[in-house]
Amino acid sequence: MEKIEMIHGSGGQATSDLINEVFAKEFWNGYLAQMNDSSVVAGGAELALTTDSFVVKPLFFKGGDIGRMSVAGTVNDLLMRGAVPEYMTVGFIMEEGLPISDLKKIVHSMAKTAEEAGILIVAGDTKVVEGHGGLYINTTGVGFVPVGMEISPAQIEKGDVILVSGNLGDHHVAILSSRMSIENEIASDCAPLNDIVRSMINEGVPVHAMRDVTRGGLATVCKEVAAQSGKTLMLQEEQLPVSAQVKDFCALTGLDPLYMGNEGKLVLVLPEEAAEKALSIMKASHYGEDACRIGHVLRFEEEEEMQIKPDGGELFLKTAIGGTRRLSVLQGEGLPRIC
Amino acid sequence: MTDLAEMRRFLSQYDGPKMRIMEICGSHTASIAKNGIKEILSPAIQLISGPGCPVCVTPTAYVDRAIALAKRPDTCLVTFGDLLRVPGSSESLSAAKGMGASVEMVYAPADVVTFAKKEPDKQFVFAAIGFETTIPVYALLMEELLREEITNVKLLTACKTMPGAVSFLLENGADLQGFLAPGHVCTVTGSDAFAPLAKKYGIPFAVAGFEGEELLAALYGLLHMQGKGMVKNFYPSVVTAEGNPKAKELIERFFEPSDAAWRGLGIIPGSGLCLRAAYASFDAGSRDLTEDNQQNQACRCGQVLTGKLAPTDCPLFGKVCTPLTPQGACMVSEEGSCHTAMRYQ
């Protein structure tokens, strides 16, 4: 059979053939090999747990596919709390009509990404629903948190600097381009960020807060960090890294790179004196070549000067022409605008 | 030399007579917010967002009609992303799409030609909203439909002309001392389109571009044109006095003036354009939509837009009129006066 049919969800022979043919081949490891109802894995002192669902259309896009995205997204969520990603589960909800050749490509891409990120897929499930060849993936990730590791917005201090690991908006623009009549070479930045985060921690960089820049873009993530920390963040428009291609795409479609999602970028908040070291670690990674400083956490005297409430948890942008813009989380869906 | 620093200094230190300046282009509104321009200006300079966003002023009845078409089994509604979230009387196009209505988002109206050729048995309706910038794009689409003998594409038009709305505001005694004229509308119409209004009401118009610095230049210019009924073009790279004659000819060929319903302002006579009778077979029923019977009678957008009322003084504000249930144009757009007031109250 070349396409997913309802029978693949029967739980009988067709299901087990599909599992052997498509999934077991790619995801093979000691835990999965037991084919048990659940896997028993070695544990750690403190666990980081995360779950996510992936519904991206199209399933394949420049720079990645739904499979790579699902593993990278799960791994990155674990990394952002300082955890070492260890295990993950994957659930596939497949619409009938999905070409099995596509499914194989996606599963292969997941296996490769999991290998790159050093995470083991220890359990999985498939279901088939009526539809038109769509695919949705749900994941759960487990990571071990080293004792004493505390990375969260609560650690942020006034005067901290804000860094980002590279260009904004690449993933979002890659997806939108594939849906609109605009041709370009912009590829999704979809990637697991293990090497950046692990080096940061191994080399003792005192990271206060760390978030991956996903849906909603940099502004949404920074506003959430500001609100959680109670500190006010100031970004500098002139320092924001945006490629010329993404910048022009956004200008054409009335979008704002500050609100365009990535799938392989992170924002770091840390003390000024650690900034250079963190930047050089990021730049040394293939996924952080365009890392740069983008702003800082307002000091008390700056809050006074701007006449804003101290510790108001706000986010501002100093614009290139010298204006100040108050940023909120993404309102609406970030749809292209022509009129 | 009038450089950025000089303009910024002048605009932030200005302490002359109060200047209430209206921008009448949604992209100006967006750029003003994006560049943090209001924070640069002295308190004596106030910027007011006019009815310049075509989706915001598109009445509920139009959205309802678009949704009804999208729900027909043989019809696909094609639109810009802008219109997807605009609420109709019970739902938006985006919500209708979620329930199975056929809605496609495009960047270029001409994409509908490709769709129509690929599926000749299906009807495609383009939701043709916009001002003078976008209307020639629809005229070109019409030309292409005729040339390619395509019969399964229709337009649902809500085309509006900018001077009509400005005239309405000034006629109703808007307390304004200057206008930022819409740069891309003027690319088509020419800056002269605003000259009769400037002269009649003794109010200055500065045609502005869309980069932060271009907007500052136009504002700087306006402050030096106080009280003078004249139009100056601060966007000379693409705007001329007479505009684009070919575009104007094409509009004239396919469209004729009509009354138009503006959300929050009501019917403004002669402020719209409809397909000419000769092209009635390409019209998806737009002519029935020149009334907005859904309008909330208590909506005060007219007064907010003319600067007579603060958003918070409207009886509907924050009660029945919210960003999720907007009753008037000022609440539909994220940059509208009322929407902004809701976020920062």
Place this chain on the structure above:
Amino acid sequence: MCVAYPGTVIKVQPHTATVDFSGNRVEARTGLVDVAVGDRVLVHAGCILQKVSENEAAELEALMEEVKADA
């Protein structure tokens, strides 16, 4: 309203031209303006609205001086 942006014509076909915006390529209708390869043009909704004239800076400066002198 009216998002429009300048790009460069890289190819001209009947009724359309390919316009480049820093690597983003749009097939834009040419019915409103006659264009040649290399022209800077303003594009709105997949349609060329106008050619972009290159001496804006000088024109703007002259205009600034004019309004200041008149004020």
